[in-house]
Amino acid sequence: xxxxxxxxxxxAPEPVAQTYGxxxxxxxGDLPEMFLVYxxxxxxxxxxxxxxxxxxxxxxxxxxxxxxxxxxxxxxxSKCPAWVQFFQSRAVALGWSKAEVAxxxxxxxxxxxxxxxxxxxxxxxxGLFEGMGVGLRAHTFTSVSxxxxxxxxxxxxxxxxxxCKPCTSGHVDKSRALGLSDDQILECIxxxxxxxxxxxxxxxxxx
Numbered sequence: 001x002x003x004x005x006x007x008x009x010x011x012a013p014e015p016v017a018q019t020y021g022x023x024x025x026x027x028x029g030d031l032p033e034m035f036l037v038y039x040x041x042x043x044x045x046x047x048x049x050x051x052x053x054x055x056x057x058x059x060x061x062x063x064x065x066x067x068x069x070x071x072x073x074x075x076x077x078s079k080c081p082a083w084v085q086f087f088q089s090r091a092v093a094l095g096w097s098k099a100e101v102a103x104x105x106x107x108x109x110x111x112x113x114x115x116x117x118x119x120x121x122x123x124x125x126x127g128l129f130e131g132m133g134v135g136l137r138a139h140t141f142t143s144v145s146x147x148x149x150x151x152x153x154x155x156x157x158x159x160x161x162x163x164c165k166p167c168t169s170g171h172v173d174k175s176r177a178l179g180l181s182d183d184q185i186l187e188c189i190x191x192x193x194x195x196x197x198x199x200x201x202x203x204x205x206x207x
Contacts, residue, residue, distance in 0.1 A: 004205035006036030015042050023049055026057060034082050034198070037205050048198050055190040061183040062191070065094045066150060070157050070188055071195045072101070073108035077161055078199035103144040107154045110140040115164040122166050149178050156185060157192035 009020050009031065016039045024031050026049075038045040056071050058064060072087035091101050113136055121129045141151055152175040159167035175185055 002206045004037055004040045006033055007039030008036065012039055013042065016045060019046050019049055026053055032082075032086060034086070034202055037202055038198070040205070041201075044201060048194070048201075051190075051194040052198065055187065055194045060187050061181060062153075062187045065091070065096065066153065067187070067191045068094055069096065069101075069104045069150060070153060070191045073104060073154050074157060074161065074192045074195040075199055076105055076108060077158060078196060078203060080199035080203055082202060083195065083199055100146060103140075103146050104150070104154060106140050107144060107146065107151050108158050110138055111155050111158040111167070112162065114138065115159055115162040115167050118166040119162065119164040122164070149175065149180055152178060152180065153184075153188045156188055160189060161192065161196060 007016060009017060012020060019042070020031055020035070020039070023035050035045065035049070038048055054060075056067055059067070062070075068087055068091045072084065072091055075083035075087055088101055091104075092098060096104075114134075117134065117136060141155075142148075144151065152171050155171040156168060156175060159171055172185060176182075
C-alpha cells in the first residue's frame with residue numbers, strides 16, 4: 001500500500017488547487033497523477049512544477065525533444081514507472097521513433113558500465129589500477145542512430161547522477177568538442193536534476 005495517496009483536486013487545499021490549475025494549463029487540461037501525489041506537500045508541488053515547466057517541458061538552449069529524452073533516461077535510472085511511461089509516450093509524440101527511444105535507454109544503460117569501472121578506479125585510492133586497460137566495449141555509444149551530441153548529453157546526465165567524476169568531466173569535454181554550448185550542458189543537468197527529484201519523491205511515496 002502506498003504511503004501517500006493522491007490528493008484529488010476536489011479535496012485539495014486552495015494553494016494546492018491553484019498549482020493544479022497551472023499544471024492543467026501546461027498540459028492542456030490534463031493533470032497527471034504524479035502531480036497529485038506531490039500535492040501532499042504543497043511547497044514541493046510548487047517547486048517541482050515550476051522547475052518542470054522551465055527545465056523539462058519547454059524549450060530553451062535545448063529543445064523539448066532533447067529534454068524529453070534526458071528526462072526519460074533519468075526516470076529509467078530512478079526506476080520510476082510512472083515517469084518512464086510518461087516520457088516514453090511524450091518522446092514518441094514529439095517525433096522520436098520507438099527504436100530511437102530504445103537506443104537512448106540503451107546508451108544510458110551502457111553508461112553504467114563505464115561509470116562503475118571508472119568510479120572504482122577513481123575511488124580506490126591506489127595507483128595499482130591507474131594503468132589498467134579499460135577492456136570494456138561501448139559500441140552502443142557510436143553505433144546507434146542518435147546524434148552524437150544527444151549521446152553525450154545522455155552520458156553527462158547519467159554520469160552526474162552516478163557521481164562518476166572521470167566520466168562526467170570526460171563527457172563534458174567531448175560535448176564541447178562536438179559543439180554543444182555550456183548553456184546546453186547546464187540545461188541538460190537542470191532537466192536531469194529536476195526529474196531526479198520528482199522520481200525520488202514519487203518512489204518514496206509509493207513504498
